[in-house]
Amino acid sequence: MNEVGKLLIKHPITIKETLxxxxxxxxxxxxxxxxxxxFQRTITDGDxxxxxxxxxxxxxxxxxxxxxxSVVLSEGFTRQSALxxxxxxxxxxxxxxNNAGHVVRLLDRKEVxxxxxxxxxxxxxxxxxxxxxxxxTNWIAPLGPNVDAFERELAEYCGVKxxxxxxxxxxxxxLALVLxxxxxxxxxxCSALTFAASANPIVYQGAEPVFIDSEPDSWNMSPSALEDAxxxxxxxxxxxxxxxxxxxYGQSADFxxxxxxxxxxxxxxxxxxxxxxxxxxxxxxxxTFGKLGVFSFNxxxxxxxxxxxxxxxxxxxxxxxxxxxxxxxREPAIHYEHTVIGYNYRMSNILAGVGRGQLRVxxxxxxxxxxxxxxxxxxxxxxxxxxxxxxxxxxxxxxxLTTATLDLPRLGMGVHDLIRKLAAERIExxxxxxxxQLQPVFAQCEYFPHEGESVSxxxxxxGICLPSGSSMSEVHQERVIEMLDKLVA
Ligand SMILES: *Cc1c(COP(=O)(O)O)cnc(C)c1O
Numbered sequence: 001m002n003e004v005g006k007l008l009i010k011h012p013i014t015i016k017e018t019l020x021x022x023x024x025x026x027x028x029x030x031x032x033x034x035x036x037x038x039f040q041r042t043i044t045d046g047d048x049x050x051x052x053x054x055x056x057x058x059x060x061x062x063x064x065x066x067x068x069x070s071v072v073l074s075e076g077f078t079r080q081s082a083l084x085x086x087x088x089x090x091x092x093x094x095x096x097x098n099n100a101g102h103v104v105r106l107l108d109r110k111e112v113x114x115x116x117x118x119x120x121x122x123x124x125x126x127x128x129x130x131x132x133x134x135x136x137t138n139w140i141a142p143l144g145p146n147v148d149a150f151e152r153e154l155a156e157y158c159g160v161k162x163x164x165x166x167x168x169x170x171x172x173x174x175l176a177l178v179l180x181x182x183x184x185x186x187x188x189x190c191s192a193l194t195f196a197a198s199a200n201p202i203v204y205q206g207a208e209p210v211f212i213d214s215e216p217d218s219w220n221m222s223p224s225a226l227e228d229a230x231x232x233x234x235x236x237x238x239x240x241x242x243x244x245x246x247x248x249y250g251q252s253a254d255f256x257x258x259x260x261x262x263x264x265x266x267x268x269x270x271x272x273x274x275x276x277x278x279x280x281x282x283x284x285x286x287x288t289f290g291k292l293g294v295f296s297f298n299x300x301x302x303x304x305x306x307x308x309x310x311x312x313x314x315x316x317x318x319x320x321x322x323x324x325x326x327x328x329x330r331e332p333a334i335h336y337e338h339t340v341i342g343y344n345y346r347m348s349n350i351l352a353g354v355g356r357g358q359l360r361v362x363x364x365x366x367x368x369x370x371x372x373x374x375x376x377x378x379x380x381x382x383x384x385x386x387x388x389x390x391x392x393x394x395x396x397x398x399x400x401l402t403t404a405t406l407d408l409p410r411l412g413m414g415v416h417d418l419i420r421k422l423a424a425e426r427i428e429x430x431x432x433x434x435x436x437q438l439q440p441v442f443a444q445c446e447y448f449p450h451e452g453e454s455v456s457x458x459x460x461x462x463g464i465c466l467p468s469g470s471s472m473s474e475v476h477q478e479r480v481i482e483m484l485d486k487l488v489a
Contacts (some may be wrong), residue, residue: 107361127357144349169296247276250400368470432463
C-alpha cells in the first residue's frame with residue numbers, strides 16, 4: 001500500500017539527483033538512509049532550497065546537509081500520537097521505522113486525520129439536474145413532477161404497482177398502520193431487533209407493540225417465535241391488527257414462512273424495508289412482500305433524499321388514501337373541509353428530485369456496499385473472532401451495513417471497548433441495534449424469544465456495525481481492516 005521504495009535515497013547522492021527523485025516521487029519528501037538502509041533523516045524540497053541558497057551547487061552531494069533529528073514513529077504507533085507529532089512539528093508526513101531502524105512506510109496526515117464514518121451520503125451525477133429543474137420551473141413545493149416521477153420510478157424499480165412519497169420512513173410506517181385501521185387498544189407484532197422507528201408509530205396510534213425475536217440465519221424475524229406469538233394471541237383472544245417485519249442491515253427476512261403464518265391467521269404484513277432497498281428475497285425485490293412496504297431515504301440509508309420515505313403497495317386505493325392522509329386529509333373543497341385527522345407527511349418536489357437522481361445509481365450503490373463487505377471478509381478471514389452476518393441462499397443483501405458478531409472471550413474485550421478503540425482512531429463503529437424488549441421505553445411490552453433463546457439479545461451483546469459507505473475509499477477500508485487486525489493479533 002505504501003510505496004516506500006521510491007522515496008529512499010542513500011549517500012553519496014548529488015543535489016541534482018535528489019531533486020530528480022523528489023520530482024519523480026511527487027511526495028515532497030524523501031527518506032535518506034545509511035549504507036545498511038537504516039533511516040537517517042527526511043529530505044524535503046525546503047532542505048534542498050536552503051542548501052542552494054547557501055551556495056551549494058547542483059553537483060555537490062548531500063554530504064553538505066546539516067545533520068538533523070527527524071521525527072519518526074515506531075511500528076505500533078497510535079493514530080493520536082502520530083497526529084500530535086505532526087501538529088507539534090507542523091509536518092504532514094512521518095516515517096514509520098521497524099526495530100532495525102528501516103522505514104516500513106511513510107505515514108500521510110490524510111491517512112490518520114480523516115474521520116471514517118459509518119454510512120455517509122453518496123451523491124451521484126443527476127440529482128442536481130432534477131433539483132435545478134424544480135427551481136427553474138419554480139416547482140418547489142409541495143408536490144409536483146419530481147414527486148410523481150419518483151413514485152413511478154421507484155414502484156417500477158421494485159416491481160410494485162403504486163407508491164406514495166412521504167417525509168420519512170417513520171411517516172410511511174405510521175400511515176401504513178393508519179391504513180390498516182390500527183387504533184387504541186390494538187396489538188401489533190413487530191420485529192424486536194430493529195431501530196425504534198419501526199415500533200414508535202404503533203404507540204402513536206395508541207396500540208401496543210408485541211416484539212418477536214430474530215432467528216440466527218438471517219438475524220430477522222423468527223418464524224417460530226412468530227408462530228408462538230400467534231398461538232398465544234389466538235388462545236387468549238388478543239389477535240394483532242398487523243405484523244411489522246423488518247429487513248435488518250439490508251437483508252430480507254425469510255418471507256415464505258412468515259407470509260404463510262400471517263395469511264393463516266389473516267393478519268396483514270407491513271414490510272419495514274427502510275434498510276433493504278435494492279436487496280432481493282428469492283430473486284424478488286425487497287419491500288414487496290407485505291400488504292404495504294416502507295422505504296427510508298434518511299441521510300445514512302443506501303440512497304438518500306437527505307430525509308424522506310416511500311410507502312408502496314399493489315393496492316391502488318390504499319396508496320391514494322395514503323396520499324390524501326399525508327396532505328392534511330383535505331377533502332376536495334375550496335374551504336378546506338375535513339372529515340378525518342390528517343398529517344403533513346408529503347415529500348417536497350425538491351427532495352424528490354434528489355431521490356430520482358439517487359435511484360439511478362441505486363444498483364451501483366448496492367454493488368459498492370457488497371464490495372465493502374467482501375473486502376472486510378477477505379481482509380480479516382484469518383480471524384474467526386469476526387463472525388460475519390450470514391446471507392442465506394435465498395437472500396441477496398444490499399449489505400447496507402457490514403455487521404459481525406464477535407467472539408468476545410477470544411477478543412478479550414467487550415463490544416463497547418472495541419468501539420472506543422476504533423473511535424480513538426477516528427473510525428466510527430456501532431453496536432448492533434439494541435432490541436426493543438431491552439429498551440426502557442418498551443420494557444412493559446410482551447416479547448416472544450426464538451426457541452427458548454433470545455437471539456436478538458445475543459446479537460446485540462456481541463454484534464458490531466462497521467463503516468460501510470458506498471463512497472468509502474479503499475485506503476480508508478484498509479485502515480479499518482488494519483485496526484481490526486491489530487486488535488486481535
Ligand atoms: C431508518 C429506519 C427507519 C426510519 O426511517 P426514517 O426515514 O429515518 O424515518 C425505520 N425502520 C428502520 C429499520 C430504519 O433503519
